Each structure stands twice: as structure tokens, then as C-alpha cells.
Amino acid sequence: MNIPASLSAVMSARHVRRRLPLPEDVTKHLLDLSSLCWCAEDRVVEEFVMEQPIPPYLFAFAVGELEFREVGPRTRVYAESADVEVLDAAEVEFAGAEEMIRQGEKLFGEYDWERFDLLVLPPSFPYGGMENPRMVFLTPTVIKGDASGGQVVAHELAHSWTGNLITNVNNEHFWLNEGFTTYAERRIVEVVQGADIATLNMGIGWRGLKDEMERFKDNLECTKLKNNQQGVDPDDVYSQVPYEKGFQFVLRIERQVGRTAFDEFLKKYIATFKFKSIDTDTFLEFLKANIPGIEKEINLELWTEGVGIPEDAYEPVSTIYTKIISLAEEFKQGKMPSEDEVAEWKGQEWELYLENLPKSCEPSQVIALDKRYRLAESKDYEVKVSFLQLAISSKCREYHGEVEKTLKTVGRIKYLRPLFNALAQSGGTEEKQLAKQVFAEARETYHPIAQGVVESILSKYI
Numbered sequence: 001m002n003i004p005a006s007l008s009a010v011m012s013a014r015h016v017r018r019r020l021p022l023p024e025d026v027t028k029h030l031l032d033l034s035s036l037c038w039c040a041e042d043r044v045v046e047e048f049v050m051e052q053p054i055p056p057y058l059f060a061f062a063v064g065e066l067e068f069r070e071v072g073p074r075t076r077v078y079a080e081s082a083d084v085e086v087l088d089a090a091e092v093e094f095a096g097a098e099e100m101i102r103q104g105e106k107l108f109g110e111y112d113w114e115r116f117d118l119l120v121l122p123p124s125f126p127y128g129g130m131e132n133p134r135m136v137f138l139t140p141t142v143i144k145g146d147a148s149g150g151q152v153v154a155h156e157l158a159h160s161w162t163g164n165l166i167t168n169v170n171n172e173h174f175w176l177n178e179g180f181t182t183y184a185e186r187r188i189v190e191v192v193q194g195a196d197i198a199t200l201n202m203g204i205g206w207r208g209l210k211d212e213m214e215r216f217k218d219n220l221e222c223t224k225l226k227n228n229q230q231g232v233d234p235d236d237v238y239s240q241v242p243y244e245k246g247f248q249f250v251l252r253i254e255r256q257v258g259r260t261a262f263d264e265f266l267k268k269y270i271a272t273f274k275f276k277s278i279d280t281d282t283f284l285e286f287l288k289a290n291i292p293g294i295e296k297e298i299n300l301e302l303w304t305e306g307v308g309i310p311e312d313a314y315e316p317v318s319t320i321y322t323k324i325i326s327l328a329e330e331f332k333q334g335k336m337p338s339e340d341e342v343a344e345w346k347g348q349e350w351e352l353y354l355e356n357l358p359k360s361c362e363p364s365q366v367i368a369l370d371k372r373y374r375l376a377e378s379k380d381y382e383v384k385v386s387f388l389q390l391a392i393s394s395k396c397r398e399y400h401g402e403v404e405k406t407l408k409t410v411g412r413i414k415y416l417r418p419l420f421n422a423l424a425q426s427g428g429t430e431e432k433q434l435a436k437q438v439f440a441e442a443r444e445t446y447h448p449i450a451q452g453v454v455e456s457i458l459s460k461y462i
């Protein structure tokens, strides 16, 4: 890559060296971004090589004024050098990366990609993370200051085995990537952060899956694991279904055969298909061959080709989970959780609580909740956005300023979608007006995929 000497480059490949440009670079390097300027004095060439085969969607690079910190023997975190605060915070947040890699290796086999570096991108990055091998991309919103951002890192790391090693052959089998990765992520979280946190994540996922069933009630094809995407833009049907229903299916098999047998099966599955792309049928054949009789115990066809959530799916239970759900129920009767009850809560507990409240509540109750617990100002965007969504739907218009600020600060689709949806579907003229105005002003700061998502929400409801 031929780049200005003041910048540096990172890539989902092994870095070989940084050197001065040579005349032959013009013809030799097809990837050269600016070969016309190859000979300028203020340019350098960054050389990369990728020895492992990868599908094209995992090819990624970034060029910028980058700096890094070492956080482990296989891990550096990179961020823009202008943003020292982000770099400092990322160093702390992701300090546990090496421990996660080791746990992942114990569960799923050797880590095949040598490096596990992380790049924190500007806020316009539309996703939570992208699992590019050797160089994971992350949104700055995963840095929460309490190491809970580790969950997204656990997810991207889990892709090193499920997704990057075994890849779905096309988007109709996306669950093979994301369902297995969500399962693997929670196994890593269980070891590193404890079973209660893993169950909480499962609970948040379960809630999200039920919401998706509501979202797709007129488009049931999207609730199938293996689905028909002929003529469909994958961005339009992107949802939690492949993640959470896929997770439920993998967990269903684990529950059937027991963890020890399933762990063995998983290692064998990964070793058999590594560096290959497969479809759902290939997986099912392998499953039936290695766990004889499984098709008599689990309705495999219903799970992979049926709509909705099968009855033998697993609604998570844990003391914290049950407690939070019952506190959310009490809120409907006008009772707020006491300070004692929430003393131990971090972002995930609040997120689960807020997501289990009714879509809209009595405005005075919503305001009182925020007065006591300062949710609209939370540094954790999961909490902040869940609360603002509730505030919008409950017509608490004093939060419109905060909503506008949030929509103009982050471009992560996970936050844009619920906020714009809440504004557009609230039925209020003021809310619709705000949605239109903010999008007109913030549009250019959003990634093109995020722009498309917001556009389709606005055109549907406004």
C-alpha cells in the first residue's frame, strides 16, 4: 500500500515492512491506492502478506494517523493518534484480550491467526465490531469504562473459529456464522466474566429475539434460520434472528447431548471444515453422522427451516435475570426499583430492565426513574439508548435535546435504528419533525449503510 508518509496502515493480513517506494511498485502492487504519486518523496509503502485463505468480506484495511498500545503478547489496540483519550480507555477496556484468546483455544482449538489486534474506528462506524482476521474493527461505543465492552471483543474473537475458519457459503446460511459465534462468545464470557453475566447476555438476546419476531410478523421468511434471500438486500433483512435463534439452536443441541459430548463435537466440526465455506445441509449431515439419532430427538427441519421460535427453545433463568424481570413487572404497577436493589447493577442489568418495560409508560414515572438513576446521561450507549427510546415512546419531550445530541454523535446502526424508529412511530408531529431535521443535518456523518437504514425507516413511517 503506497500511502503518505505521515500516515500508517493496518490490514487483515500480516505486516511485513514499511519502506520507501520503488519504481516497480507501480506495476507490482495492484492494490496501490495512489500509484500515480508512487515516487513522491513524502510517501511510503506498507507491505502486507496474507497466508491463510479468507473470503472477500474479511479483507479490510485502514489508513490514518494511527497509534497503538500493547495489551497482550498477541494484541495491540490501535486508534487515531489525535484521540489519546480513546486509546487510553481502550487499553484498559481490552486488557483481558489474551485471557479470552487462551480460553477460546481451550474450548475450540488452536488460535490459527497468529495476531489478534484491535482497531477502534471513528464513531461513524456502523457496526459494533467486524471480525477481520488479525485486525478486528470496533466502534468506540464498546468502550464503556468498566471492561464490559469485552463482550463485543469476545464475539469478534469467537469469529476466529466460527465464521472466519468455517464460513457460511452465502447469506442464506448466515446463522452458521453468527449463531455459532454467539454461542462461542457466551462460552468465553462464562469462563472469563462468570455464568451470571453469560446468562444475562442470553436474557438480553432472548428479549431481542422476541422483538424481532414482532418486527417480522408480516415477513415470516426472515424468522427462519435458513432463508430465501433471492433479490433481497442483506442489509434490509439484517436482524438478531441468525444470532439469537442460531444460538438457541446450537444450545438446543448442547442441551440434548450434554456439554462434554458437545464440546468434543464442536472441536471436531471446526477441525473438519476449517478454511472452508459450507451451507446448512452440510452442517446437518455432519451433525447426524457424528451424533447418531439426533434427528429423532430434535426436529432439525423445524429449527432450520421453520418460522418463529420453536417451543423447545430455552428461556434463560438465573437469579439476577428473574429478579430484573420481576422488577420490570413492578414498574408497570408504578413501583421503581430501590437503590439497594440496583446497587450492583452495571450496564447489562439496566439494559435488560429497560428492555423489559412496556414500550411506553406514564411520562412522570419515566422522568422520576431518570432523576434517580441518571440513565439519559449514561456513558454506556446500550443503557442511554434504551432509556431514550422509552422516553420518546412515552412522549417525554424534555429528552429531545439528548436524543438529537446522541444521533449526531454516533453512527452505529444498533442505536440509530431504535431511536429513529421510536421517533417515526410515536405518532407525534414533533417527534416526526425531529427525526426529519436530525437526519437532514447528520446524514453526511453516517456510513452509507446507516444512511440507507434510516432512509427506509423514514420513508415507511413519515
Ligand SMILES: [Zn+2]
Pocket: 131, 155, 159, 178, 181
Ligand atoms: Zn458476529
